[in-house]
Amino acid sequence: MTEWKVAPSYENWEIKSVDETNHKAIIRTKCDKCGGTGEYAWFGVCFKCGGSSYLQKEVKIYTPEEYIKYVAAQARAKERRIEVAEARRQAAIDQSEENKKAKLAEWGYDPENPLIWLVGGGSTYEIKDWLKEEGCKFCKELGWYSNKPLDVPEGYGMVSIKFEDAYEWFPITKRFEIRKEAKEVADAALSSLVPESHSEFIGDIKERLRDLCVTLTAARTIDGYYGMSTIYTFTLGENILTWITSSCQDIEIGDKVLLTGTVKDHTVYKGIKQTVLSRCIIKKE
Numbered sequence: 001m002t003e004w005k006v007a008p009s010y011e012n013w014e015i016k017s018v019d020e021t022n023h024k025a026i027i028r029t030k031c032d033k034c035g036g037t038g039e040y041a042w043f044g045v046c047f048k049c050g051g052s053s054y055l056q057k058e059v060k061i062y063t064p065e066e067y068i069k070y071v072a073a074q075a076r077a078k079e080r081r082i083e084v085a086e087a088r089r090q091a092a093i094d095q096s097e098e099n100k101k102a103k104l105a106e107w108g109y110d111p112e113n114p115l116i117w118l119v120g121g122g123s124t125y126e127i128k129d130w131l132k133e134e135g136c137k138f139c140k141e142l143g144w145y146s147n148k149p150l151d152v153p154e155g156y157g158m159v160s161i162k163f164e165d166a167y168e169w170f171p172i173t174k175r176f177e178i179r180k181e182a183k184e185v186a187d188a189a190l191s192s193l194v195p196e197s198h199s200e201f202i203g204d205i206k207e208r209l210r211d212l213c214v215t216l217t218a219a220r221t222i223d224g225y226y227g228m229s230t231i232y233t234f235t236l237g238e239n240i241l242t243w244i245t246s247s248c249q250d251i252e253i254g255d256k257v258l259l260t261g262t263v264k265d266h267t268v269y270k271g272i273k274q275t276v277l278s279r280c281i282i283k284k285e
């Protein structure tokens with residue numbers, strides 16, 4: 001009597017019946033989804049075995065001689081797959097430079113000297129539609145950027161960084177991925193677009209400053225944790241003062257007002273010294 005064998009992946013399955021003429025067998029094993037209970041969580045009946053507790057299938061069977069040949073052929077096929085993968089990996093490394101240049105060219109960069117052009121100097125949010133139309137891209141590390149210099153609106157500027165200071169090339173996967181230091185590189189480059197500030201701190205912390213003749217230069221609404229508030233930015237000569245309040249003020253950008261407030265903090269934001277005020281009172285001149 002022949003000792004029939006199934007493929008190694010089914011060796012723990014139970015052989016239910018053998019069809020010797022066609023070299024086939026019906027095999028079964030306990031359902032791995034429901035663990036043979038036939039029930040599965042809130043579905044009630046196990047959807048994998050249909051409640052029968054068993055998985056069943058028809059598979060090819062082998063004589064001991066056929067089995068040895070089958071296992072050897074499987075092993076050769078596996079070796080071959082590993083060889084092919086290794087050859088592909090080596091080819092990707094050999095082709096790395098060409099692949100990288102092709103990718104850069106596809107994205108519109110000069111493959112010999114790829115540069116990323118960053119947009120800055122002002123709030124890019126306000127010109128985001130224009131930037132989009134010009135084909136610029138945005139990412140949180142670089143902000144808005146382009147593969148070429150653009151004629152940006154007045155008040156804005158562009159500065160270039162080396163593509164590979166922001167992105168690292170992976171030859172095997174043929175991909176660029178953003179470097180973790182990309183933001184630092186971009187911020188340093190963008191800081192050259194901001195005009196040098198001569199702002200100095202005013203007063204001492206907790207000091208009440210009275211009737212400063214200031215100009216409102218910005219009013220930005222923010223939707224924060226405590227609800228809506230407005231950041232008012234004033235200038236006093238070259239010095240910058242800010243006040244965050246949830247109260248609504250009847251002033252417009254460019255207005256000159258008399259500002260009274262208590263110095264809450266001295267901070268540096270984007271390299272610019274700012275005096276932060278609280279409990280402000282605004283009087284129009």
Ligand SMILES: [Zn+2]
Pocket residue numbers: 031032033034035036037038039046047048049050051052053054
């Ligand atoms: Zn089941």
